Amino acid sequence: MPAAMSGALARFQDAFARALRVPDASPPEVAALVAQPAFAVYRNTVMKGCIDALRANYPAVARLVGEEWFNAAAANHVREALPADPTLLRYGSEFASFLARFAPAAGLPYLPGVAKLDRYWTEAHSAATADATDPADFAGLAPDTLAQAVLRPHPAARWAWFADGPIYTIWSRNRAGGPFDSDIDWRPEGALLVRPHDTVEWIALDAAGCAFLDACAAGNTLGEAAQAALTAQGTTELANLFSILLKAGTFQKAEY
Amino acid sequence: MTTVLTAGLSLKPQHYDAALACLADGLWFEVHPENYLVDGGPRLAWLEAIRAQHAVSLHGVALSLAADAEPEPAHLARLTQLARRIEPALVSEHLAWSAWRGAYHPDLLPFPRSSEALARVADNVSRTQDALRRRIAIENPSHYLQIDGHAWDEIEFLDEIARRTGCGLLLDVNNVYVGARNLGYSAEAYLDAFPGERVMEIHLAGHTPDPNLGAALLVDSHDAPVAPEVWSLYERVIRRIGPRPTLVERDDKLPDFATLLAERERADALLRAPLAKAA
Numbered sequence: 339m340p341a342a343m344s345g346a347l348a349r350f351q352d353a354f355a356r357a358l359r360v361p362d363a364s365p366p367e368v369a370a371l372v373a374q375p376a377f378a379v380y381r382n383t384v385m386k387g388c389i390d391a392l393r394a395n396y397p398a399v400a401r402l403v404g405e406e407w408f409n410a411a412a413a414n415h416v417r418e419a420l421p422a423d424p425t426l427l428r429y430g431s432e433f434a435s436f437l438a439r440f441a442p443a444a445g446l447p448y449l450p451g452v453a454k455l456d457r458y459w460t461e462a463h464s465a466a467t468a469d470a471t472d473p474a475d476f477a478g479l480a481p482d483t484l485a486q487a488v489l490r491p492h493p494a495a496r497w498a499w500f501a502d503g504p505i506y507t508i509w510s511r512n513r514a515g516g517p518f519d520s521d522i523d524w525r526p527e528g529a530l531l532v533r534p535h536d537t538v539e540w541i542a543l544d545a546a547g548c549a550f551l552d553a554c555a556a557g558n559t560l561g562e563a564a565q566a567a568l569t570a571q572g573t574t575e576l577a578n579l580f581s582i583l584l585k586a587g588t589f590q591k592a593e594y
Numbered sequence: 595m596t597t598v599l600t601a602g603l604s605l606k607p608q609h610y611d612a613a614l615a616c617l618a619d620g621l622w623f624e625v626h627p628e629n630y631l632v633d634g635g636p637r638l639a640w641l642e643a644i645r646a647q648h649a650v651s652l653h654g655v656a657l658s659l660a661a662d663a664e665p666e667p668a669h670l671a672r673l674t675q676l677a678r679r680i681e682p683a684l685v686s687e688h689l690a691w692s693a694w695r696g697a698y699h700p701d702l703l704p705f706p707r708s709s710e711a712l713a714r715v716a717d718n719v720s721r722t723q724d725a726l727r728r729r730i731a732i733e734n735p736s737h738y739l740q741i742d743g744h745a746w747d748e749i750e751f752l753d754e755i756a757r758r759t760g761c762g763l764l765l766d767v768n769n770v771y772v773g774a775r776n777l778g779y780s781a782e783a784y785l786d787a788f789p790g791e792r793v794m795e796i797h798l799a800g801h802t803p804d805p806n807l808g809a810a811l812l813v814d815s816h817d818a819p820v821a822p823e824v825w826s827l828y829e830r831v832i833r834r835i836g837p838r839p840t841l842v843e844r845d846d847k848l849p850d851f852a853t854l855l856a857e858r859e860r861a862d863a864l865l866r867a868p869l870a871k872a873a
Contacts, residue, residue, distance in 0.1 A: 347705060355694050371739050371741065374739055378806070379811070387701065425629070427629070427632065464635050467639075493633070494635070536635070
C-alpha cells in the first residue's frame with residue numbers, strides 16, 4: 339500500500355477535516371455533506387470531546403473562571419490546536435501558554451500559572467511508576483559523602499517557582515475544591531508535586547527548594563544543588579530543605 | 595484459562611471499586627485503550643487490578659483505520675505494549691477515521707466506501723493484526739450523513755475486509771438501529787444480512803434524539819439505557835447467529851454500577867436462554 343496520501347480518499351479527508359475545523363468552510367469534496375443538518379453532529383462531537391478533555395485536564399482553571407468562560411476559552415484553543423495524541427489526558431500541553439496570550443484573560447494574570455500546575459498534576463499522575471528514596475538511607479551519611487551523592491528526581495516529581503504571585507495557594511485551594519477566598523497574601527510562591535505511591539500529593543516549595551531540584555535534575559551533586567539553593571535564597575536551612583524533599587518522596591530510589 | 599464471555603460492561607473510573615468487587619459469572623469489562631496509554635501510575639494499576647479479576651476487552655477509537663494513512667506508529671506501538679501487559683480477551687476498532695495528518699478528532703468519522711478505501715482499511719487492519727499478533731474485530735459505524743457515491747454496500751465492504759485480513763467483526767446493534775432510522779433503511783434487513791460467522795462481539799448502547807433536530811436524527815450518544823427496539827433487534831440477531839460476547843456500552847451520564855449491572859444481566863439472561871441457539 340503506498341504511503342502517499344494523494345488519492346480521492348485523502349482529498350475527502352482533507353476536505354472533511356477542514357469543514358470540521360472551520361465553521362464556514364464547505365470544500366467541494368464535502369459540500370453535499372456539510373449542507374446536511376447532521377454534519378453538525380460531527381462538528382459538535384469533535385468540539386465537545388476536546389473541550390471536555392481540557393476541562394478534565396484543567397480543573398482548577400475551570401473552577402476559577404466558571405463553566406461559560408472556560409468553554410469559550412477552550413473552544414478558542416481547540417480551533418488553534420486539535421489534539422495531536424488520542425490519549426486525551428495529554429491534550430492541552432499548550433493551554434497555559436495559550437491563556438497567557440488570550441486577551442480576555444489579561445485581567446487574570448495568575449491563570450497561566452494555575453494551568454501549569456494543573457498540567458503538572460496530570461504529568462505526575464501518569465508518569466512512570468518508581469520507588470522513592472527512603473529517608474532512612476541518608477540518616478547516617480557523613481556530610482562529605484552526602485555532598486558527593488547524586489539524586490535523580492522521581493519520574494513523577496514536578497516543581498515550579500512563581501515569582502509573580504501566590505500561584506500555589508490559588509491552585510491548591512481550587513484543586514481541592516476549597517472556599518473561594520480573597521484573603522490571599524500576594525507574594526511569590528513555588529510548588530512541588532510528587533507521586534511516591536498511587537496518589538499525587540503537593541506541598542509549597544520556596545525558591546531555594548526549586549533551585550535545589552533544578553540542579554538535581556541537571557545531574558549535579560547534592561553539594562552543588564545546595565550551592566544553587568543558597569544562591570537562590572541565602573537564608574535557606576539546607577538540612578531542613580533536604581529533609582522535606584526526602585520525606586515528600588521527591589527522589590527516585592537508586593537501582594543497585 | 596478458558597473463559598466463556600457472556601455479557602460485559604464498559605468500565606469507567608467512577609465504577610472501579612464496584613467493578614473490582616463484583617464477581618458476577620462471566621462478567622467482563624471493556625475499556626478504550628487510549629485512556630491507558632500512559633507510562634505508569636494509578637490508571638494502569640487500576641486496569642491491572644481489574645484484569646486480575648475479570649476478562650478485559652480493548653476497544654480502540656483512534657487507530658483511524660479508514661484514514662488514507664497507516665496507523666500512527668507510536669500509537670500502535672503503545673497499544674501493542676498495553677495489549678501485552680493486559681492480555682485482553684478481545685481487541686476491536688472501528689470502520690472509521692479520527693486521526694488525520696497529525697490531528698486527532700475525538701469522533702468516528704465517515705467516508706465513501708470505495709475500492710481505494712477498502713484496500714487502505716484492509717492494509718491497516720493487517721498492519722494492526724501483525725503488530726498485535728492477534729485477530730481484531732472491526733465495528734460497523736453509526737450513520738448520520740447521506741453520502742452519495744458509495745461503491746460498496748457496508749456489509750459487503752466489512753465482509754470483504756474480513757475475507758482479506760482474517761479479522762472478525764463487531765456488530766453494534768444500536769449503530770444499525772440509529773443508521774437505519776437516520777438514513778431510512780431496514781435495520782432488520784441489515785442484521786439478517788450480516789455475516790454471523792464473522793461476529794466476535796456484539797455492542798448494545800443507548801441513543802438520544804439530536805437536541806436540535808429531534809427524532810429525525812438519532813445520535814449514538816452512549817448516555818442512555820439500551821432502547822427497547824434495540825433489545826428486540828438484539829434478540830433477533832442472537833436467535834439467528836447464536837450467543838456472542840455482548841457489551842452494554844455506557845460512556846456518559848453514568849448511573850450507579852448496580853443499574854448498569856442490571857442492564858448487563860438482561861443481556862446475560864438472553865445469551866443463556868434456550869432461544870440463543872448453540873454457536
